[in-house]
Amino acid sequence: MKPKKRTTIYDIAQKLNVTPSSVSRALNNSNYVNEATKKLILKTAEELNYKRNTMASNLRKGHSKTIGVVVPRINQNFFSNVIAGIEDATYKQGYNLIICQSNESYEKEVQSVNTLINQHVDCIVISVSIESNDHKHLQNVLDQNIQLIQFDRVADELETLKVINDNEQASFEAVDHIIEQGYKRIALLEGPQNLDIFRQRKKGYLNALAKHNIPVVNELIIENTWTKELGAKATRQLLSLPEPPDAIFASTSDFSALGVLEVATAMNIKVPSQLGICGYSNEAFTELTSPSITTIDQFSFYMGKTVANLYFQELENSDTIVVPKIISIKPKLIVRSSTMKKKR
Structure with a gap:
């Protein structure tokens, strides 16, 4: 019909x-x-x-009162909470959201951005995909005089408004905690190094090792481990080493940390006494696993509100030249059972 x-x-x-x-x-x-x-x-x-037709009416007035959001994965707690934070602030201002998912695909990210440009949105908010190495599509947003705000994963070379986490400090505190618990051979599951957030997290890991005079062992560092399946695969590789790690910091995601825990459980390796595990992002399931997983809370809802409020602040200052601005939010280490080798 x-x-x-x-x-x-x-x-x-x-x-x-x-x-x-x-x-x-x-x-x-x-x-x-x-x-x-x-x-x-x-x-x-x-x-x-x-x-x-509100859209047409707004366009005649020179704006659409619509913000486009592009995230790698909508079903991750971090990104869904960021979206919720953006919506909480934009709804009060009478704005609508158009939400797109790149699914970690560069091609889909470009397509999403172009679609939002064609929809005449007032602003595009984006966290780039793992495959993103070329950012011409984001430069095109700026060339179209559309406000661009990057969050979490950002293209460093583009001078835009950015809302990020202090990933280096958060990772340093996580690994420092792991070492303080008595673990000595700590593996790192890292993300693609073309993305700044994963380079920062690796730097924090290396700084913590240096603080405690622990040598860097390259075979304990495995790249591209952002999913549960990739985390599990990396864990099987690490635990098969002649000298396996006694702790694993899954700096890419809690999903990767869950893969570590599942492999450890299947191999009858006791967590935390034989293997410490720490994730990143404070996904809801980390509190429910057995044992519960130590992780890092990125204050994602607050990050989303910060992104939206940053846009509205710049809108009020539209008569002045927009100066690229970076807002850094300090994450928080959430210590749970998976790294509590020493009893409190």
């Missing part, structure tokens, strides 16, 4: 034998239409179930 055709101002004008401009003026409560005609037009609009 075909959907019913949407009523337009032309349908109302035709029924009443008046001009479309008269209908438009009446719907906008203009004084250029007499009251009798205005009442008749409004009554007919209601009878025909006319719905105002």
Whole structure:
């Protein structure tokens, strides 16, 4: 069954034998239409179930009151909470969101950005995909005079508004805690080094080792381990070494840490006495596993609100030159059972 055709101002004008401009003026409560005609037009609009095209109306005024958001994965707690934070702030300002998922695909990310440009959004908020090495599509956003705000995973070379976490410090504190618990051979599951967040997390790991004079062992560092399956594969590789690690820091995600825990459980390796595990992002399941997983809370809802409020602040300052601004949010280490080798 075909959907019913949407009523337009032309349908109302035709029924009443008046001009479309008269209908438009009446719907906008203009004084250029007499009251009798205005009442008749409004009554007919209601009878025909006319719905105002808000997007078209806003575009005529020079803005769409719509913000586009592109995230790698909507089903991850971190990104869904960021979206919730953005929506919480934008809803109060009468803005709408269009949400796109790149699914960690560069091609899909480019397609999503181009779609949002064609939708005439006022702002595009993005956390780039793991495959993103070229950022011409983001430069195109700026060339189109559309506000661009990057968060979490950002393209360093683009001078835009950015909201990030202090990933280096958070990773340092996590690994420092692991070492303080008595673990000595700590593996790192890292993400692709083309992304700044994973380079920062690796730097924090290396700084913590240096603080405690622990040598860097390259065979304990495994790249591209951001999913549960990749985390599990890396763990089997690490635990098969002649000298396996006694702790694993899954700096890419809690999903990777879950893969570590599942392999350890299957191999009857006791956590935390034989193997310490730490993840990143404070996904909801980390509190429910047995044992519960130590992780890092990135304050994702607050990050989303910060992104939205940053946009509205810049909107108020539209008469001045936009200066690239970086807001850094300090994450928090959440210590749970998976790294509590020493009893408190």
